[in-house]
Amino acid sequence: MKTAVLIAVMVFADATGDVLLTRGMKQVGEVSTIRPRALLSIARKVVTNRSFISGILFFAMTFFSFLTVLSWADLSFVFPATSLVYVVSTLGARFILKETVSLQRWAGILMVCLGVALVSLP
């Protein structure tokens, strides 16, 4: 039971973090250089981007829940179970952002759910 709760926390925090991180990095722009000075200026833009910072906080929450679950549960179960993040993202896209979700995407969601169900069998 506590495994299920922590995995749910992980999945919701991860989905939120993904959206915020993508938005943040798109605002910063393409990282197309390896020159130290240019990288430094990009890094400055990244660490002051609000979306990026919030994304990091959600990933931190994901990370600490992950560590906690790993102290008793198998990695070969916990890691695949985190794929439920795609199910949450798609449901969010469909019902919160009112996006159209293709049939192919629903099929993928179904496969992920079925896969996680199989993975969670003892």
Next chain:
Amino acid sequence: MKTYAILALAVLAQAIGNVCLSRGMKEFSSANSMFALFSQAVGSPAVWIGTALLLLFFLLFAAALSWADLSFVVPAISIEVVVNVAFAQYFLKEPVSSVRWLGVLLISIGVILVLRTGKETMKSRIEGEKTGGPFG
């Protein structure tokens, strides 16, 4: 090509990192509170190495997202589920049944179906900044 090389490195760092974290955290399975758990975990080299590797994964993933769409990057690394379970089986000696492997395979294919929609990728490529990934 650059993207695939970066993402392959990212997945490798992630899988090795997760193995380190799992091995590290299992030593504290008897901790009876989250505070006790984390105050023990900060002293574990395995946990620190695992964290550093996951940070590396995160940096590579974030860099890739700066030029590629989430709808390209995520399907490209959907193999991560297979790699992580294989590493857990090999390095952590976790028993992985054939039913669990079937589940892992379904998840990988499912993730590809969820995000890899050629049309969407092209569209967001052209519109660029405006769409900012599949979630708007």
